[in-house]
Amino acid sequence: MPDEDTAALPIYAMPGHVIRRLQQVAVSLFVEEMEGAGIELTAVQFAALVAIDAYPLIDQSTLGKIIAYDRTTIGGVIDRLEDRGLVRRVVTRENKRIRQLIIEPSGQELLGRSRPVAERVQERLLDPLTGPERDAFMTLSGKILDAYNDLSRAPLRPMNRR
Amino acid sequence: MPDEDTAALPIYAMPGHVIRRLQQVAVSLFVEEMEGAGIELTAVQFAALVAIDAYPLIDQSTLGKIIAYDRTTIGGVIDRLEDRGLVRRVVTRENKRIRQLIIEPSGQELLGRSRPVAERVQERLLDPLTGPERDAFMTLSGKILDAYNDLSRAPLRPMNRR
DNA sequence: CAAGATTGAGTCGTCAATCTTC
């Protein structure tokens, strides 16, 4: 039973491990806050709704690039949102390959209730840090992401660029 | 107005999003380096091997607590490691509920080859930062984790309450 | 052929239910 001699494992000092744990905490807070608000939305689903609301008629591939998710993952996420009537796929006459996405009124309504909850999650996440520390954390994180922006599995890219 | 492309979506400034992207990058680097070394190991599998090697005869629950994974997740991970003969489950006469874990010689060998690769991943992850910045990043991350240590998604509490 | 999307397979991560054992 190793309790305090956890130092024997260098895992705790490894950035990869720390980042994964941060992600665990972030997800926990998101689930906790959403459940507390009686809202059934995962983090991906929320991000998708935000993006579809901001860019009506966006296609799935572009959506994936914006919120940094794999195209295949997006497909499954949209499936579930569509099943619940929160979102709709549109196939135009011009290009039948493309699935354009539209947020439904019920989706709008749910998104409206979700925004303040998501806002609270972000606040709670950095709550253990002081104001300057929060800025530092975001700046340092951004520096890492900038360096590896094109390496990510689903590279994050602004819409208007190739 | 900087970043006219991304300014429309506040997602990029959200800590939760940034942390998830960091996790994406970390996983990408891990996969890339391991593939480059011709080693078939996921990050969880590597962490499990490290812990089992450090604590022979550790049980699955304790392993989960050490490397911060859900008990059920650990079960599946050990399944795959056991299928490959890298690890072995042992059931003692004293307490037949407990699955104690032992690393096999082939697991030792693979672990030995994997350590320097994992080391390189950690270095590359923080490579975009200067020395002091790396310390700051780890310190700030640790501060967040300390505050939410008991909130982790794998609560490790029996949750039999009620 | 290239682009956009879907399907299938495999791993990860969590929860709920169940089983065995103490």
Added chain:
DNA sequence: GAAGATTGACGACTCAATCTTG
């Protein structure tokens, strides 16, 4: 009943293969 583990279910994530359309 409680502890340790397994199974089943579901969402998420990725890749490879496939299908359709341009």
